[in-house]
Structure formats: structure tokens, C-alpha cells
Amino acid sequence: DLESEGHEVVVAGTLEEASSVAQDDRPFDLAIVDVMLGEESGYDLAAELVSRSGEYLPVLLVTAGEIDREKGFAAGADDFIAKPLDPTELEARARSLIRVGRAIRSQGRAARERSEAYEKLVELDRLKSDFLSTVSHELRTPLNTIILLSHLIEREGHTPTDEERRLHDIHVIRESAETLLRMINNILDLAKLEAGQRDLHPQQAPLRPLLAETSDLLEPQARAKGLALDTEIASDLPETAVLDREKVIRVLINLLSNAVKYTQTGRVVLRAAPWQDSITFEVEDTGNGVPAHLAAKVFEPFRQIRTGDTEASRGSGLGLTISKQLVELMGGDLLFDSREGEGTRVSFTLPQLRELLAEGIAAAAPAVAASGKGRRVLVVEDDPFSRYGLKSLLESEGYEVAEAAALAEAEEAIERRTPDVLVLDITLPDGDGAEWLQLLVKREGRLPFPVLALTGVTADEDTRRIERAGVTAILQKPVNVGLLFQALQSCHGAREPVAGGAGRG
Numbered sequence: 001d002l003e004s005e006g007h008e009v010v011v012a013g014t015l016e017e018a019s020s021v022a023q024d025d026r027p028f029d030l031a032i033v034d035v036m037l038g039e040e041s042g043y044d045l046a047a048e049l050v051s052r053s054g055e056y057l058p059v060l061l062v063t064a065g066e067i068d069r070e071k072g073f074a075a076g077a078d079d080f081i082a083k084p085l086d087p088t089e090l091e092a093r094a095r096s097l098i099r100v101g102r103a104i105r106s107q108g109r110a111a112r113e114r115s116e117a118y119e120k121l122v123e124l125d126r127l128k129s130d131f132l133s134t135v136s137h138e139l140r141t142p143l144n145t146i147i148l149l150s151h152l153i154e155r156e157g158h159t160p161t162d163e164e165r166r167l168h169d170i171h172v173i174r175e176s177a178e179t180l181l182r183m184i185n186n187i188l189d190l191a192k193l194e195a196g197q198r199d200l201h202p203q204q205a206p207l208r209p210l211l212a213e214t215s216d217l218l219e220p221q222a223r224a225k226g227l228a229l230d231t232e233i234a235s236d237l238p239e240t241a242v243l244d245r246e247k248v249i250r251v252l253i254n255l256l257s258n259a260v261k262y263t264q265t266g267r268v269v270l271r272a273a274p275w276q277d278s279i280t281f282e283v284e285d286t287g288n289g290v291p292a293h294l295a296a297k298v299f300e301p302f303r304q305i306r307t308g309d310t311e312a313s314r315g316s317g318l319g320l321t322i323s324k325q326l327v328e329l330m331g332g333d334l335l336f337d338s339r340e341g342e343g344t345r346v347s348f349t350l351p352q353l354r355e356l357l358a359e360g361i362a363a364a365a366p367a368v369a370a371s372g373k374g375r376r377v378l379v380v381e382d383d384p385f386s387r388y389g390l391k392s393l394l395e396s397e398g399y400e401v402a403e404a405a406a407l408a409e410a411e412e413a414i415e416r417r418t419p420d421v422l423v424l425d426i427t428l429p430d431g432d433g434a435e436w437l438q439l440l441v442k443r444e445g446r447l448p449f450p451v452l453a454l455t456g457v458t459a460d461e462d463t464r465r466i467e468r469a470g471v472t473a474i475l476q477k478p479v480n481v482g483l484l485f486q487a488l489q490s491c492h493g494a495r496e497p498v499a500g501g502a503g504r505g
Helices: 015-022 042-052 069-075 087-156 163-194 207-224 245-262 319-329 354-358 384-396 407-416 433-444 460-468 481-494
Strands: 031-034 059-063 079-082 203-206 228-233 240-243 267-275 278-285 334-339 343-351 376-380 400-404 421-425 451-455 473-476
Touching: 015 042, 031 042, 042 059, 042 069, 059 069, 059 087, 079 087, 087 163, 163 207, 163 245, 163 319, 203 207, 203 245, 207 228, 207 245, 207 267, 240 245, 245 267, 245 278, 245 319, 245 343, 319 334, 319 343, 376 384, 376 407, 384 400, 400 407, 407 421, 421 433, 433 451, 433 460, 451 460, 451 481, 460 473, 473 481
Parallel strands: 031 059, 059 079, 228 267, 376 400, 376 421, 421 451, 451 473
Antiparallel strands: 203 240, 267 278, 278 343, 334 343
16 A cells, blocks of 8 residues: 555546646656556556656556557667555555665756856856956956056156156056056955855954045045045044954955946946944946846856946956955945946945954054154065065165065174064065064064065965064065055154164173
């Protein structure tokens, strides 16, 4: 008795009744079909049931006499049984066919899942190939601009030229370099997130300077397209919030960059407002918007939304993917709302990370306005061009700068004259800067001067290792000029210039 074993048995007396039952979309484990259904044929019913079933359906044909087995198999039959029916034999054959049918369907589902997974992998592989091809082009394009304009400026030398054009060329070089930096940061962020590096570095961050710094980075691009880039800050926005400042800036830069890229006329707005104990950030544009059928794909990695606009088709296709992951890492959710032909609004609300801050992560020291005049900085950097750039920049602000290309040279420079601040590249040809600082602490009892560490590594463990060396601040290469001067000013607030010129002798 199949019903006593938990099977639901549905009985139909005619071909029409059976066809009606088959249309209910209920999955059946077995069809037991009498070959003779009055004037109708069980062969036809068997064929119909098999064709209607989305998955494998075993069919047991019942006959009172001779059966056309070839016709039965052609109709989809798996087995035959003759009348008069032996209940024991019928149940045995039914159980066997049900068991085989379930196994075949399970294998079929597994095969379909494997096929779907394979198709997804093929699609991901295609997207990654497109991504690598796109990134190669996107990296080479700003590099080409930098090289060509640098060559032009170098060739002009001291010949009279239009100063406005020269300044424009220098501005384009800087913008091209920052485009490269954003792309590299996105690639590195994705690699870190996929590798499970999900550390947060919260600090008591001033909000208005954070918003101004972010807006200032994208303002030249907006201005070049004739767009207004506005910042709207709620009057009750707190002065500071406990956030991972660098990650928030990274997300806002990605969102603003996308907004400027996809907007041809009108404006882009960056907003910030308090919400309960959280902070809400929003970027809105008056661009073309994203079609509804593509909106669900905007967060897929390596996916570029093609809108027909040449500029909008550029980029790595990683910005929104990484932004969403970073926002979720910080405890928020990134919301995307776009209407084709009207524009796009992207927003996220972040809880303040006071719990993490309370665990011992130091709040950022406020910048103290101070001039570089009379203050000595020792720059330790092995790359001559980077060293020259730092030296020139600092001297333009009144700092007195000494140079060293290695740790051994740094030791000698410190012996000759103790600096007010040490700007130290962590990776040097004759040793690791963080280890050298730890040895200096053991020898001196403490660091004798504030240290600003320069690093090109982004791994969280490397960052923690540098922090343990006792540095005042860590600056990622390429160095953000505003952050460099902010860190220097913070050092000035804690230390007066060293009197005289004697070293530690």
C-alpha cells in the first residue's frame, strides 16, 4: 500500500482527467498508466505525461494482454506489468521506479546546478578578462597624458610660453595621476576584501574638513565638464564623529567620481546629516540615470553599465562594488536609487564606531596651525624623484629640509643635527624602517622626535606593525599633500623646534 508509506496517490479514470491532473504543476514520483483507457490509448497519455514533466518521470504501463513494448518505450515507459495485478509485485515495481526516479532527478538537479555554476564562472571569467583589458587601457591612458605633457613642459624649458597653458598642463598631469591612484586603490581594496582583511581603524574625525577634502578632490573634474559640485551640510551635523575616516573618504570619492562621470549637465550634490546616533551621507546627480533592468547589476564586480556615453563607459567597474563592501564593513548599507532620464541618488548611513574606539584605538589628534619656518625635517626616502618632490614641497612652506637615501645616512644626519620631524619611508634598501625605529626606541628610551611613516603597503598587519613602532602618523604613497601638512602641524603642536644645531653627540 503506497499510501501507507506516505505517498499521495491521485486517481484518474480517463485520459481527460489525467491530463487535467498533469496540468496542476504538482511533481509526481511515478505514473501508473493502463494501456487501454476505453477508446483512448494509454500510450498517448504516457507520452503526454513525460513531455509535460519538467523533470524525469518514471512510467509503469499496465496491460491485460499482449503489449507493444516498442511503442511503450517510445511513449516513455520504463516498465510493464500485466493484469491481473499482483499487489506485491505492483508495490515492488512502484517502489523501485520511485527510488530510481528520485535518484535520476537528484542527479539531474545536481548536473543543472553544476552547469549553472559553470556558466557563472565562465561569465565571471569573461568579466575579469574584460576588466583586465579595460584596466590596461585605463592605466595607460592617464600615463600617456602624464608622459606627453611632462615631455612638452620639459622640451619648452625656459622658452617663453603661455603661463595659463603651462598651469593647465600641470593641472592635467595631477588629475591624471589622481585617476591612476583611485583605480589602484580600488583594485587593492577589492583584493584585501576578498582576502578577508576587514579591519577597521576608527578615529574621532572632524566631519566638515572630511567633506571639504573629498569635494575638493573631485571639483576640478566637475568644473571641466561645466557641472556644479555642491556640498549641503545639515545645520545640526556634529563637528566630529567616530568613523574610519579613510574608508569613508574612499567611498565618497568613488560615489562622487561616478556621479561626475555619468552627468553631462546640471549638478552633483554631496550631503551629510545626522540620523539618530549615526551619520547619513548622500551623493545625488542630474545625470541620465540607470535603466531599471540594469540597476540590479551595478554592484556586480567588473560590471560596467553601458549607457551609450563614451566617458561613462570608462573605468574599472569596481567603484560601487567596493563602496558597498566597505560600507557594510563599517556597519551600514549602501542604497542605490536611479531613474532613467532623471538622475541617481546613492546614500549610506554609518553608525559611530565608539565601541571600537573604546577598545584602545587612539583618536586622531586635531591639526594645529603652524608655519614650517624654523623647523627642521629629515626626509629619508631612497627614490630620488620622490625625495626631491618632498623636499621641494616642504621648502616651499618654509621648512628646512635634510635628506637621506638610506637608514645609515639617516643615522649620520641625525648625529649631525637632530630634526624636529622625521619623514621616513618604511621600505629602504638597507633595512626595514619600522624595525629601525624599534631599535631606536630601545637605544634612546623613546623616539626623540615625531615620525611620519611613508608606505606603499596596504595590508592591515603591516599597518599595525608600523603603528607599534610608535610613529605619529602613517601616510600612504602617493602622499596626499593636505594630509602631509596636517600631520606636520599635529607634530608641531606637540613639539617646539629644537634650539641650536647640535646633534645627539
